Amino acid sequence: MGRSLDRGGKIRPKKHNISMDHKEFIKLIPIWLDGKLDGKRGGRFLEHMENCKECREELHIQYLVKEGTARLESGMSFNLDKELSEKVTAYKKKLKRKHTENVIIYWMEAIAGAAIIFILVLVFILM
Numbered sequence: 001m002g003r004s005l006d007r008g009g010k011i012r013p014k015k016h017n018i019s020m021d022h023k024e025f026i027k028l029i030p031i032w033l034d035g036k037l038d039g040k041r042g043g044r045f046l047e048h049m050e051n052c053k054e055c056r057e058e059l060h061i062q063y064l065v066k067e068g069t070a071r072l073e074s075g076m077s078f079n080l081d082k083e084l085s086e087k088v089t090a091y092k093k094k095l096k097r098k099h100t101e102n103v104i105i106y107w108m109e110a111i112a113g114a115a116i117i118f119i120l121v122l123v124f125i126l127m
């Protein structure tokens, strides 16, 4: 059900849909740091982060550079390692919450759809 055949007969590797490569990850780091990465890409971003040590290090470096220079100028004390891991954790929570909301909306729509069909059937039977 719901399976669509590619006319060219090419089989697309499924893996490509769930993860991203290093290049894409690195390109998205500044966007993520700005908090502007959306849920769909954000999930894959987190997935790559968890599975790829090199990219985690790259993220770490970019975070230090971005935040570190700003803080040094302001003279505030900081613990960026801790802050970055907190930022990651907060983002995971945010994505999870978003996912839950989407699931709830999906079910509400499904129930509403079923109710409408039920009413139509009922009307049809009674007529």
Ligand SMILES: [Zn+2]
Pocket (backbone or CB within 6 Å): 021, 022, 025, 048, 052, 053, 054, 055
């Ligand atoms: Zn990577």
